[in-house]
Amino acid sequence: MNPTVATGSAQLDVSKHPPQLRIAGDWTLAGYVALERDIARVKTQLRDDTPIDMDGLGALDTAGASLLVELLGARRLGELARSSPGMPASRQALLRTVGEALDSYCKPAPPARPSSIADILERIGVSMETVWKRTVQLLGFIGLTLETLARSLPRPRRWRITPLVAHMEQTGLDAVPIVAMLTFMVGAVVAFLGSTVLADFGATIYTVDLIGFSFLREFGVLLTAILMAGRTASAFTAQIGSMKANEEIDAIRAMGLDPVELLVLPRVMALLISMPMLTFVAMMAGLIGGGVVCALTLGITPLMFISLLKSDIGVQHFLVGMVKAPVFAFLIGVIGCLEGFKVAGSAQSVGTHTTSSVVQSIFVVILVDALAALFFMEMGW
Incomplete structure (x- = not known):
């Protein structure tokens, strides 16, 4: 064969x-x-009435047929294939098939240019949907926990005292040093800042009232709850999540046991008992830290500090702070356990849900505390 052909x-x-x-x-x-x-090169010189000679066409495949369609057009190429008696039937069929396919092919529309506003609105919508789903899941799990607790309380034989005491030690006793140290330092900072600001008005004596109000009503229980969210909720999620990843929870269900009764109730009850005690420790440590600063910088003796607290701060402020402790404890414990049950079978999932439990716990605690502050303020308590 001639190589030029x-x-x-x-x-x-x-x-x-x-x-x-x-x-x-x-x-x-x-x-x-x-x-x-x-x-x-040729297409720019080609006209619709230009004669076509295809007698020298050699081998042909779909790639070559697509190029012929691009050069001549699907309709004209089909007419040439039909009007060439010497062209094999298989080649005519190939040209017609490729021509019809390319002629009916519609190029996809170019993707729309992303809009910044649309992206922002989409992300807001996705976030709101996620928050709604998590809220529904949390409310459902709270209901399941309360229902399991109601079934277990009348049956003392089903109480799990050993894990309850063990979790009380982990969540309560082991947390006393860090809670006391943190609230002591925060109390000292609040006293120092309060005395600095009030000195401009000649009212440094009211630093005692500032410390008393802030720690008895808000800082004592709020700081304790935030610490428990970071320390205890994450521990609950990691423990239950590891069991979920190792299929231990499936084994518990296979043995006919209730994972909520076995794993959730001891942790939640331990936190319900420990949290008020830790809140009391936090209040006392904050007051002591503020009293130390008052004694060192303002000349307010400890006896005078206690006397001012007794005369200016009513017991209702202490009760307001203590009432919020069990609510925060229940929410923190339930969120930590719920995120543990959401873990899939990987270490990455354990880390993701552990982080999520801490974030959700802190957010819910601050939200509930804000709502409670508004409620107590409107009630005049």
Whole structure:
């Protein structure tokens, strides 16, 4: 075979009048790049009435047929295939099939340019939907926990005293040093800042009232709850999540036991008992820290500090702070356990849900504390 014929080509013969397009050689994938260049060169000179000579066409595949469609158009190529009696039927069918496919092909519309406002609104919508789903899950799990607690309380034989005491030690006794140290330092800072600001008004004596109000009503229980959210809720999620990843919870269900009764109730009850005690420790440590600063910088003796607290701060402020402690404890414990049950079978999932439990616990605690502050203020308590 002549090598010039074997190599596919598309040449316009201008020696004839009118000029004639000669298609020759092998139109296959091997010569695709060279054929594309020929098509780009010839296509600009090609007219609708230009005669076509396809007698020299050699081998043909779908790649070559698509190039012929690009050069001649699907409709004209189909007419040429039908009007060429010497062309094999298989080649005619190939040209018609490729031509019809490319003729009916619709190029996809270019993707819409992203809009910053649309992206922001989409993210807000997704976030709101996520918050709604998590709220529904939390309310459902709270109901399940309360229902399990109501079934277990009348049956003392079902109480799990050993894990309850163990969790009380972990969540309560082991947390006393960090709670006391943190609230002591915060009390000292509040006293120092309060005395600095009130000194401009000649009212440094009211620093004692500031410390008493802030720690008995808010800081004592709020700081304790935030510490428990970071320390205890994460521990609950990691413990239950590891059991979930190791399929231990499935084994508990297979033995006919209730995972909520076995794993959730001892942890929640331990936190319910420990949290008020830790809150009391936090209140006392904050008052002591403030009293130390008052004694060192303001000359207010400990006896005077206690006397001012007794005369200016009513017991209702202490009760307001203590009432919130069990509510915070229940929410922290339930959120920590719920996130543990959501863990999938991987270490990454354990870390993700542990972080989520801490964030959710702190958010819920601050939200409930704000609502409680508004309620108690409106009630005049």
